Amino acid sequence: MARRRQIYEGKAKILYEGPEPGTLIQYFKDDATAFNAQKKGTISGKGVLNNRISEHVFTLLGNIGIPTHFIRRLNMREQLIRQVEIVPIEVVVRNVAAGSLSKRLGIEEGAQLPRTIIEYYYKDDALGDPMISEEHVLCFGWAAQDELHDMADMAIRINDFLTGLFAGIGIRLVDFKLEFGRIWENDYPRIILADEISPDGCRLWDMQSGEKLDKDRFRRDLGGEVEAYQEVARRLGLLPEGADNAVLDLESHRKRRGK
Secondary structure, three states, X not given: OOOOOEEEEOOOEEXXXXXXXXXXXXXXXXEEEEOOOOEEEEOOOHHHHHHHHHHHHHHHHHHOOXXXXXXXXXXXXXXXXXXXXXXXXXXXXXEEOOHHHHHHHOOOOOOEEEEEEEEEEEOOHHHOOOEEOHHHHHHOXXXXXXXXXXXHHHHHHHHHHHHHHHHOOOEEEEEEEEEEEEEEEOOEEEEEEEOOOOOOOEEEEEOOOOOXXXXXXXXXXXXXXXXXHHHHHHHOOOOOOOOOXXXXXXXXXXXXXXX
């Protein structure tokens, strides 16, 4: 499918005009950023892997009734998605102490939390995506009360599902980021899941070794970023066993599996 007019370019993706009104084409880049884009680099083949992983996860979530912007994958790096009005809030779900939570509260990284925590961050790179409360969200009109409830409810459902999905392939879901958008139905706004779910926005640790299989390998200069992403795809059944090239022909593999 030929690309159309560019609508937006972010740190990891580009959005193009879709083939029909109300649709967009989402292109996954190999660009990698960390610490609010203070650290930049490239992970060769990351976009291909994230496209495939996110497609798989969004499809499964759709099957359990989570409304999403995903329509279908178009090719190695592009998806057809519904156009939404992005809510300017990142919803972070935490099951295990790691990252900024460990730093803020002095909790040892890897400690299982007594209960799942949901945090909110205001999406603004210039401000460093500051952590906010529900009161901030409501006060400044970033989302209505019922929308906030919908996002929190979906976040818990998604967490329950993904925790089981990853545990089944020997991966511990430490934490992850979600973004939501509004669509309008009969002049009434409805909240649906948007953006992506991939090792870019999840902390994924091997259950046995504790090895990091996510973007923390880039953040912390651990190396082996593409191999980690490949391992997640492989365990999900999206990559042939023994494949060592991040940009191998995933489409051929999909057809062989009849998907």
